[in-house]
Amino acid sequence: MASEEAKLELFLQWLKINGAELRGCRIKYCNSSKGFGIFSSNDVPDGIFLVIPLDLAITPMKVLEDPLIGPACRSMFEEGEVDDRFLMMLFLTVERLRKNSTWKPYLDMLPTEFGSTLWFTDDDLLELKGTTLHRATELLKKSLKTLFDEKVKKLAEKLLVLAGNPESEVRFEDFLWANSIFWTRALNIPFPSSYVFRTGSSNAPGASTNSTEKLANGENGKSPEMNKSSQVSGSESTSRGDTIWVEGLVPGIDFCNHDLKAAATWEIDGSGSLTGTPFSMYLLSAGIIPFQGEKEISISYGAKGNEELLFLYGFVIKDNSDDYLMLHYPVEAISDMPFSEGKLLLLEEQKGELRCLLPRSLLNNGFFPESTSPRGTNSNNRGFDYTCSGHRKPPSYADKLVFPEKLLTALRTVTMTETQLHQVYSSLEKLVGSGVERRPSESEVRAAVWEACGNSGALQLIVDLLYMKMTELEEGSGTEAHDAELLKKADVVGAERDTRCSSNGSVPMSRNAWASVVYRRGQKELTRRFLREAEHALQLALREES
Incomplete structure (x- = not known):
């Protein structure tokens, strides 16, 4: 202390x-x-x-103005070797090892260990087995290690030589630390453009007017190695009028x-x-x-x-009202199907989504809501035009269907039979004519697919995907009831969750393990509830379509 x-x-x-x-x-x-x-x-x-x-x-602009390493960083940035986020992480990696860094009083205040899953031990990660997060963590850690070995270590050591610290050894843990600091602390800052482009100031990026304009316009030469997982998705530096949004600490x-x-x-x-x-x-x-x-x-x-x-x-937050479930149908599986080219073309025309986040809030307007308060119309499917030729009536349950239309659209197309595929193309040809007068609109294609397929095939596939998800979750860590019992005992025995809690009075549960159980229990609960919604909707769809 x-x-x-x-x-x-x-x-x-x-x-x-x-x-x-x-x-x-x-x-x-x-x-x-x-x-x-x-x-x-x-x-x-x-x-x-x-x-x-x-x-x-600490922003990309601040990195570019550093008197010792700024010119080299500017060159990397101009040539597209690094983007603005990678530049920040590289700078943090170097500054932590740099002797007499002007940022030392601040860097010394920052944590050296993190509760995020990238820092989990192998035993900790076992608590996440079967979850989306388990696989995402393994993939991200592997990609960051590859990036470090192939690029970061060489660039960081080059900058340390320029900073007068040639003896400093750069380890993967240093880069992992910098990555975690950035993602846990960076803000998207609306800089006044007059500040960014001011001249005659020691804080302006020197002669690097071009570099600053690239940052302001989001022209950051996105580094493909950094486009991994949800943590890294390209630049957030954009210009809006008199404001330039730049990520920084x-x-x-x-x-x-x-x-x-x-x-x-x-x-x-x-x-x-x-x-x-x-x-x-x-x-x-x-x-x-x-x-x-x-x-x-x-x-x-x-x-x-x-x-x-x-x-x-x-x-994590226990009983998190903002929790969500990821549902994903792999696009690679379509290539092995009959008529895959036609299905992929229709998916593109409809802008269907095979990967979908299902927020807990969707359940409020479903068949089995938790709340007894008045419900509104499900906004996910509002405005969808079910009519093409009028041969199929709109579903009576549409306002209680919790699954987003873009997901249903995609899965209808995936499950389409040869007869249904021909029916779609025939309907669209009649709609726009056999010539090349115009292309059918996105809504027209969706309506034609709906009329040919209905909802039963898509809902059956959702049921299958949710069953598979629940099986993976339970094979990895047991049932939802098992997790609830663990949390019940942890609450009773170990109220101090910030340090340690207990799963049964004698075997301690680490904070990472407790957070993992809270997360995976929430995933099982959402899977169970969305599965119930899908099964009920499927019964209604089969009844109406028969």
């Missing part, structure tokens, strides 16, 4: 020297799992707790922990009229919770399911 206080003291001095202001808050150490947090300290009439100059943000603001009922939000003050500090980010009270005495100031990371929370941030 003494070492944490020493780090904090140096960091606070560093913030003050660089123009930051803690007006109505203080930063303090919480525990080993949460690290540091921000707490209210006194009343602030204007609601502004903390002000951080944008010059302190903001020391101080990033110590706010997550709560769905956020106590604060962050804003940008370009002119300095609100904070007295031009080009700054400030932490503002959300006005939800009165701050009397010391209370933690939280922000919201957004509505996220436990799969995303555990994968990126390393924690």
